[in-house]
Amino acid sequence: MKRISLLGATGSVGTQTLSVIxxxxxxxxxxxxxxxxxxxMALPLIKEFSPKLIAVKNRQTAERxxxxxxxxxxxxxxxxxxxxxxxFPDSDMLVNAVLGSIGLEPTLAAxxxxxxxGIANKETLVTAGHLVMKQAKKYxxxxxxxxxxxxxxxxxxxxxxRKALSRLILxxxxxxxxxxxxxxxxxxxxxxxxxxxxWSMGAKLTVDTxxxxxxxxxxxxxxxxxxxxxxxxxxxxxxxxIVHSLVEYHDHSMIAQLGMPSMLVPIQYALSYPSRLELKxxxxxxxxxxxxxxxxxxxxxxxxxVRLAYEAGNAGGSMPTVLNAANxxxxxxxxxxxxxxxxxxxxxxxxxxHHVLIPSPDLEAIEETDAQTRRFVKSLIN
Ligand SMILES: NC(=O)C1=CN([C@@H]2O[C@H](COP(=O)(O)OP(=O)(O)OC[C@H]3O[C@@H](n4cnc5c(N)ncnc54)[C@H](OP(=O)(O)O)[C@@H]3O)[C@@H](O)[C@H]2O)C=CC1
Ligand SMILES: CC(=O)[C@@H](O)[C@H](O)COP(=O)(O)O
Ligand SMILES: [Mn+2]
Numbered sequence: 228m229k230r231i232s233l234l235g236a237t238g239s240v241g242t243q244t245l246s247v248i249x250x251x252x253x254x255x256x257x258x259x260x261x262x263x264x265x266x267x268m269a270l271p272l273i274k275e276f277s278p279k280l281i282a283v284k285n286r287q288t289a290e291r292x293x294x295x296x297x298x299x300x301x302x303x304x305x306x307x308x309x310x311x312x313x314x315f316p317d318s319d320m321l322v323n324a325v326l327g328s329i330g331l332e333p334t335l336a337a338x339x340x341x342x343x344x345g346i347a348n349k350e351t352l353v354t355a356g357h358l359v360m361k362q363a364k365k366y367x368x369x370x371x372x373x374x375x376x377x378x379x380x381x382x383x384x385x386x387x388x389r390k391a392l393s394r395l396i397l398x399x400x401x402x403x404x405x406x407x408x409x410x411x412x413x414x415x416x417x418x419x420x421x422x423x424x425x426w427s428m429g430a431k432l433t434v435d436t437x438x439x440x441x442x443x444x445x446x447x448x449x450x451x452x453x454x455x456x457x458x459x460x461x462x463x464x465x466x467x468x469i470v471h472s473l474v475e476y477h478d479h480s481m482i483a484q485l486g487m488p489s490m491l492v493p494i495q496y497a498l499s500y501p502s503r504l505e506l507k508x509x510x511x512x513x514x515x516x517x518x519x520x521x522x523x524x525x526x527x528x529x530x531x532x533v534r535l536a537y538e539a540g541n542a543g544g545s546m547p548t549v550l551n552a553a554n555x556x557x558x559x560x561x562x563x564x565x566x567x568x569x570x571x572x573x574x575x576x577x578x579x580x581h582h583v584l585i586p587s588p589d590l591e592a593i594e595e596t597d598a599q600t601r602r603f604v605k606s607l608i609n
Contacts, residue, residue: 228253228254228255228256229254229255229256229319229320229343229498230255230256230257230258230317230318230319230320231244231248231255231256231257231258231259231318231319231320231321231322231498232258232259232260232261232280232312232313232314232315232318232320232321232322232337232342233245233257233259233260233261233322233324234261234282234309234312234313234321234322234323234324234325234330234333234348235261235262235263235323235324235325235326235330235347235348236257236260236261236262236269236272236324237262237263237265237268237269237272238262238324238325238326238429239427239428239429239432239490240324240347240373240490240494241262241322241324242268242272243490243491243494244322244324244494244498245257245272245275245276246491246508247491247494247495247498248276248498249275250506250507250508251498251499251504254498254499254504255498256276257276257277257278258278258279258280258315258317258318259278259279259280259281259282259311259312259313259315259317259318260272260273260276260278260280260281260282260312261281261282261283261308261309261312261313261325262281262282262283262284263283263284263288264283264284264285264288266288266291266292266295269281269292270292270295273296273300278300279299279300279301279315279317280300280301280303280311280312280315281296281300281301281302281303281312282302282303282304282308282309282311282312283302283303283304283308284304284305285304285305286304286305288304289302289303289304289308306329306332306333309325309329309330309332309333310332310333310336312333313333313334313336313337313340313342314333314336314337314339314340314342316340318342319342319343320342320343320344320345320498321333321334321337321342321343321344321345322345322347322373322494322497322498323337323344323345323346323347323348323351324347324348324373325348326348326350326429326431326432327348327350327431327555328350328351328353328354328355328548328551328552328555328597330348330350330351331351331354331355331358331359331590331593331594332590334346334348334351334359335358335359335362335590338359338362338363338366338368338370339362339366341366341367341368342368343368343369343371344363344368344369344370344371345371345373345494345497345498346370346371346372346373346374347373347374347494349374349444349445349448350444350551350555352447352448352451352452353444353447353448353547353548353550353551354547354548354551354552354593354597355548355588355590355593356447356448356450356451356452356547357451357587358589358590358593359451360451360452360454369500370452371497371500372448372452372493372497373490373493373494373497374445374448374493375471375472375488375490375492375493376397376398376445376449376471376472377445377448377449377452377453377472377493378471378484378492378493378496378497379398379470379471379472379473379483379484379493380395380397380449380452380453380472380473380474380484381452381453381496382484382496383472383473383474383482383483383484384453384474387474387476387482388476391476391477391478392455392459392474392475392476392477393459393475393476393477393479394455394459394460394461394474394475395449395453395455395459395460395461395472395473395474395475396461396462396463396472396473396474396475396481397442397445397446397449397460397461397462397463397472398462398463398464398465398468398470398471398472398473399436399439399441399442399462399463399464399465399525400423400424400425400426400436400464400465400466400467400468401439401464401466401523402423402424402436402437402438402439402441403419403420403422403423403424403433403436403437404419404420404437405424405464405466408529409528409529409569412568412569413567413569414567415568417561417562417564420433420434420437420561420568421433421434421562423436424466424468425467425468425488426468426488426490428490430562431555431558431559431562434558434561434562434568434571435554435558437568438530438532438568438571438572439525439530439532439533440532440533440535440536440554440571440572440575442462442525442530442533442536443532443533443535443536443537443539443540443550444536444550444551444554446460446462446533446536446537446540447536447539447540447547447550450540457537457540457541462525462533463522463523463524463525464522464523464524464525465520465521465522465523466521466523467517467520467521468488469485469486469487469488469512469517469520470483470484470485470520471483471484471485471486471493472484485512486509486512487509487510487511487512489508489509489510491506491508491509492506492509531572531576532554532571532572532575535550535572535575535576535579536550538579539579542584543584543586544584544585544586544587544588545582545584545585545588545592545593545596546579546582546584548588548593548596548597548600549578549579549582549596549600550575550578550579551597552578552596552597552598552600552601552604553574553575553577553578553579553600553601553603553604554571554575555601556574556600556601556604556605557570557571557574557575557604558571560574560604560605560608565608566608570608574604574607574608577604577607578600578603578604581603582596582600
């Protein structure tokens with residue numbers, strides 16, 4: 228029985244993680260459960276999975292939910308609460324499916340408590356991948372990818388000769404606006420931007436897929452997870468989201484993982500690794516029904532966020548922190564209707580241009596850079 232601390236339990240990855248746990252009650256249980264403010268969604272899940280610890284975003288949410296729960300359930304809140312949930316002594320594994328760089332400190336705390344880490348929360352690896360991977364090495368902890376592309380790469384590396392790895396190739400759907408020119412993006416709305424052609428996901432990530440900042444963040448995520456330099460990480464646009472990513476070896480063999488677009492597969496693989504469990508809930512891939520797959524080179528003048536991400540990754544130090552924080556702020560502003568879709572990329576570029584690089588930032592410098600960048604982006608639109 229693997230006992231799990233789940234951060235972001237009410238979200239898209241969080242609820243799908245709970246579906247995997249529901250299907251395998253003899254394999255997994257939930258010991259600590261964290262969410263933001265969505266009590267209506269959380270309450271039936273808490274009743275079903277009976278965690279011992281609940282962490283919520285703020286004091287008001289904690290005070291509202293406390294009387295609705297049995298007395299032996301502990302309720303905590305804020306970043307300290309999330310850290311307590313991540314490092315909960317009765318857990319063996321952290322599944323980090325919270326949104327944003329707020330997931331960093333809980334991840335570090337769980338590593339120090341020697342939990343297995345299942346990481347969906349890519350912002351944590353983008354903002355401070357060097358700290359996470361250094362800590363994981365120090366405490367001899369596995370960091371298992373849940374992001375679909377990284378799970379595909381991880382699966383394509385199993386049993387292979389790491390020294391023979393040539394490059395990683397991340398697939399990208401191109402997002403909902405992939406058939407529009409940049410001029411046609413001028414007046415796209417929030418409602419248009421939160422529809423993904425192949426996956427059902429939270430709003431922030433869906434917007435990131437349409438600027439393709441998501442793929443830029445994923446390049447940085449792959450750099451840290453697999454210790455591969457940026458010049459050996461490529462992106463290919465693949466409309467169907469059937470090939471979830473590929474690894475090329477020195478003998479020119481490419482090994483890929485394929486499947487229908489469902490997060491249940493990478494989530495379950497991280498939970499059960501190194502075993503594979505049966506998955507009943509997802510449609511099998513039927514290649515003759517799919518028929519044709521398409522692959523296309525990325526044009527970075529169409530998707531400037533991809534270029535910004537490679538530049539930030541290559542610059543290193545605190546630049547990826549700025550990239551991530553500026554993007555989180557800009558996407559929030561877009562989702563709040565305060566800026567247009569095409570304002571996102573220039574805001575991120577402006578924040579990167581304005582930042583003076585810190586070469587090897589520690590946690591304090593990362594958090595200060597993150598906060599400063601968010602203030603800077605807000606000041607630009609005010
Ligand atoms: N969705 C997907 O298919 C994939 C997601 N990912 C990554 O996984 C992460 C989660 O994505 P997704 O599930 O789509 O996001 P969602 O927006 O669907 O869910 C976010 C979750 O985080 C909680 N949350 C948000 N802010 C806070 C906060 N300040 N304090 C505490 N809890 C908070 C939300 O709580 P509440 O709603 O209760 O307020 C919710 O439970 C992201 O990093 C994303 O990039 C990676 C690959 C695929
Ligand atoms: C499901 C998943 O892993 C997302 O992060 C995904 O990457 C979104 O799809 P595209 O980035 O290919 O549009
Ligand atoms: Mn992904």
